[in-house]
Amino acid sequence: MLGEMDEILNLTLELIEASQAHEQYRDIECINLIASEGIKSPAVKEMLRLCMDLESRYAEGENDLEGHVKVRYYQGQKYITKIENCAADIIKNLFKCSWTDVRLVSGTHANLATFKGLSLATKNKKMVVTPLSCGAHISHDYAGLAGRVLGLEMIDHAYDVREMTIDTDKSAQIIRAAKPGIITFGGSLFLFPHPVKELRSVADEVGAYIAYDAAHVLGLIAGGAFQDPLREGADFVTASTHKTFPGPQGGVILADAKSSSVEDAIKWVQHAVFPLSTSNTHLARLPALGVAALELKLFGAELAKQTVRNAQVAGQYLYEHGVKVLGEHKGFTMSHQLAVDVREYGGGKKVAQDLEEANIILNRNLLPYDDQNNRENPSGIRIGFQDVTRRGFKEGDIKYLCDLMLKVIKGTRKPQEVKEEVIAFRKQFNKIEYGFNSLEEVVKHLKNIVGK
Ligand SMILES: Cc1ncc(COP(=O)(O)O)c(C=O)c1O
Incomplete structure (x- = not known):
């Protein structure tokens, strides 16, 4: 017993020391150029620190077509419901869309729910995707979530290596021949916009939904510096909230309920979120998500x-x-x-x-x-x-x-x-720009804008 506790003590000390050392190493002594890692402002971190009780809570249930809470199966929800609704409304305002789901715990989870929901809506298991080496994420691939977990059949977009983007004409032919239920765009190696507006009518011809994975570029889209997939004709946007979007680790799905077919698909995607793929939705990140979205708005x-x-x-x-x-x-x-x-x-x-x-x-x-x-x-x-x-x-x-x-x-x-x-x-760069230093500063800034 003593020997075992000795080992546990050593492991505990190592755990604490490694955690402290990591903060010093990656946050202070390294220059981070990993394209998938975002950086939070002091105000977003303060919001996270405030939410330690939320970190222990559950909120299983159903949402409505505005992305608001409809039914919850647990008690003690009166503030949690407000928090989730507020976070959803700030996200909808930022991305100018009518619906969002903020319950996803990661970008992979957003893809899981979207691909599953859309394959249920279309009763079609074919999905056109960018090849992995051309920038797709493993969750789009036959060797990852889409193939091995969801059992989708993947057909590759044609990719133009010189242009570093999808070849529009060749992909149109591929889509017409394959007749998929889902066409995906977006990716992990993502230098130039994908031809969403160019292939929208081809998607309509074959009855496919367009899903755009904005995990990497969500913050750039919010800032108007990259193609805006919803305005170009994407039906669903999936993303992480912690890459160019500088929020807490999590995921989000966006859509505009512009037609009955998108409304129908939203219901299937919501079904894929709950009950199919969530129980705990990691609620403590939601207030911080709202603050990060507000920073991008400003x-x-x-x-x-x-x-x-x-x-x-x-x-x-x-x-x-x-x-x-x-x-x-x-x-x-x-x-x-x-x-x-x-x-x-x-x-x-x-x-x-x-x-x-x-x-x-x-x-x-x-x-x-x-x-x-x-x-x-x-x-x-x-x-x-x-x-x-x-x-x-x-x-x-x-x-x-x-x-x-x-x-x-x-x-x-x-x-x-x-x-x-x-x-x-x-060491010369000790501040976070384009954001707030505290929640107090956030409120002061907003009151100033509205003249209160
Ligand atoms: C295009 C793309 N989609 C999805 C993901 C998965 O996101 P997460 O790590 O939040 O699950 C990534 C991760 O880097 C990505 O690059």
Whole structure:
């Protein structure tokens, strides 16, 4: 017993120490360029800290066609219902849509409920998707959620590697031949808009719903800096709330109930949320989700514009210094991400590891011409600029950061030496821009706007 408790004590100490060390390492000493990771303002964090009781609660039930609470099967809900309705209303206001579901605990969960709901609505198990190596998320793929869990049959969009987007004409032919129930757009490697408005009429011809996965670009859409999928004809938008959308980890689905067929599909998607795939919906994130949405309402345009600008400046700078950044003839990117072919420097795995040694954190990534099974050592790296932008990086800072990266990528300096410079540089950015420092500041700011 004593030996066992000794081990438990050691594990507990290790747990606490590793958690403290992680905060210092990733939040203070590293520069984060992982394209899928968002960064929260002090006000959003304060809201999360306020919600420790909510963190223990349940709210199973049904919602209505406005995304509001309709029925709850637990007692003690009077504030929880208000919180969920308020969060839904702020999200609907931000994305100018008539319906949302905020009960999803992640982007994968949003895809699960949407793909399941739409396959039930259409009684059609075929889904047209972007290939994994061309940027789709694993949840869209036959080897992931869509195929292995939901049993959908996947048919690939045609992808234009030079243009780094879906080939509209060829995909139209594929859709007409396959007659899917769902056509998906959006993805994890997502530099340029997908042809939503161009393929809307083809979806109508075959009776398919369009689902657009905005996990990566949700914050850019809110800021008006990327294609607006609902206005271009998507029926459903699924997303994470913690990538370019700088909120707590979670998921969301959006739609405009513009026709009876979308209304019908919303009901199926809600059914797929509850009872099919949730019990606990992780309620404590909802107030923070509302605050993050409000920040984007107020500062999202500026934030999104600077994020894309920073990505483009980095693309140009790295390219001018001999690194193969994809999408050169289109200005490298229209989102927060860059895709870089690093085969001549040892491949994605080596470059990502070397940069990690220098405290620059990003991920290796498949590129469209890679074998999609080679996820261990793909040709590329993906670089995201949403975190550094929110920390206040402007064009000059981005170029300095690129200089640090170039030394490591090209091997002209040892990563360990560059690390010291990275830590010193990172220390210069101690504030979060385009957001609020406290909830008090939020309320003061809003009262000022409305003149109270
Ligand atoms: C396009 C896309 N969809 C869905 C997801 C899954 O999101 P989550 O991690 O919130 O489950 C990701 C994750 O990075 C993604 O890139």
